[in-house]
Amino acid sequence: MISPVTSPIQPILDKAVAGERLTREEGVQLLESHDLVAIGAAxxxxxxxxxxxxxxTYNIDRNINYTNACTAVCDFCAFYRPPSHPDVYVLPMETLLEKIQETVELGGDQILLQGGLHPKLPLEWYEDMLRGIKDAFPQVNVHGFSPPEIHHFTKISKLPLETVLERLKAAGLGSLPGGGGEILVDRVRKEITRGKVLTDDWLNVNRVWHKLGGKSTATMMFGHVETLAERIEHLDRLREVQDETGGFTAFICWTFQPDNTEMDHIPPTGAFEYLKTQAVSRLFLDNFPNIQSSWVTQGAKIGQIALSFGANDMGSLMIEENVVSKAGTVHHLTLDTIRRCITDAGYIPRQRNVFYEYIDEYDPNQTPKTFEAPKGPLVELS
Known part of the structure; x- marks a missing residue:
């Protein structure tokens, strides 16, 4: 009789499955492994x-980029424009409200509001924008302003971080997105960007927001100049803040999209590495309740397979997306396709809000399909 082959990383996987916390060293060992099947199963x-x-779950929202003017220089970004560039724009309030109205008509309850680091817009401009949105659409959550933007507002206004966040919250800010995280290691951040918040301040924006009672999401963009150990350091820094505050609702990772950027010489990272990194994130981030799939960068099929590699959420219908698409990655899914991806993976699709509360009506007689695993070796996905 042939004995079954035991993976050398199996003790680490067993530890995580049992609910025990992994160390940084164990996380690196998992990322160094090529045993995608075992990692995914765990x-x-x-x-x-x-x-x-x-x-x-899934949600319906719209990414609205209110400006593309940015004083930071990020080699990985194809969206931003220097403030003096002729293509710079700032959306007028009428256009912003039209976009939100379209979102509401499609069943959305949230907008993702982000821009560049505009050098001249005062804090009062952002407060007025938030009040205008909430006056017109009190039911819509504004998931807005990434930590780099918030940190930038403190510099422009010369006000303490807590004061800035309190004023934005009072004006209608509902939750913070995890944008601008990239890799939360200063060596990496300094190599790929200039004029942008470093790790401690990125984390502190979330820490203070959480202490004010707010919720936020966390992200990671990987597959560029970082090492595997630095991916784990990123996850560990997030885990530390979550231990302290409990304010992160979800984690989302995606692969760097190099086209049309200053880093287009870096080969794109494939689906094998994406699925492995997401799965390791689920094992390492033991205090994060939710993991989102990234079909926007990976496409429908890999986004669906991600539901078997640690994700419990398909992310957003994303009526509009401007940043990743500028880097040449354009995956568009209809609501029916997102729901079918969940159903075909063996689950019942439910619409949720940013706080992961169900907001749709549920038929208790609905039952999930029997899931049939995709045929063929997963190593061919990359």
Whole structure:
């Protein structure tokens, strides 16, 4: 009889599945491994422990970039323009409200509001924008202003971080997105960007926001100049803040999209590495309740397979997206396709809000399909 082959990383996987915390060294060992099947199975087991329900979720929102003017220089960004560039824009309020109205008509309850680091717009401009949105659409959550933007507002206004966040919250800011995280290691940040917030201040924006009662998401863009150890350091810094505040609702990772950027010489990272990194994130981030799939960068099929590699959420319908698409990655899914991806993966699709509360009507007689695993070796996905 042939004995089954035991993966050398199996003790680490067993530890994570049992709910024990992984060390940085163990996280690196997982990322160094090529045993995608074993890592994915462990991440799926953790997901099912945390989310034994038959549901997998999605939301409907719209990415609205109110300006593309930015004083930071990010080599990985194809969207921003220097403030003096002829293509610089700032959306007028009428256009902003039209975009939100379209989102509401499509069943959305949220907008993702982000821009560049504009050098001249005062804090009062952002407050007026938020009040205008909430006056017109009190039911819509504004998931707005990434930590680099918030940190930039403190410099422009010369006000303490807590004061800036309190004023934005009072004006209508509902939650913070995790944009501008990239890799939360200063060596990496200094190599790929100039004039932008470093790690401690990025984390502190979230820390203070959480202490004010706010919620936020966390992200990671990988597959460029970082090492595997630095990916784990990024996750560890997030885990530390979550231990302290409990304010992160979800983690989302995606691969760097090099086209049309100053870093287009870097080969794109494939689906194998994406699925492995997401799965390791699920195993390492033991205090994060939710992991989002990134179909926007990976496409529908990999986005669906990600539901078996640690994700319990398909992310957003994303009516509008301007940043990743500028880097040449354009995946568009309809609401029916997102729901079908969840159904075909063996789950019941449910619409949720940014706080991961169900906001749709549910038919208790609906049952999930029997899931059939995709045929063929996963190593061919990359």
């Amino acid at each position: 991440a799926d087991a953790v997901t099912k422990r945390l989310h034994p329900e038959q549901f997998r």
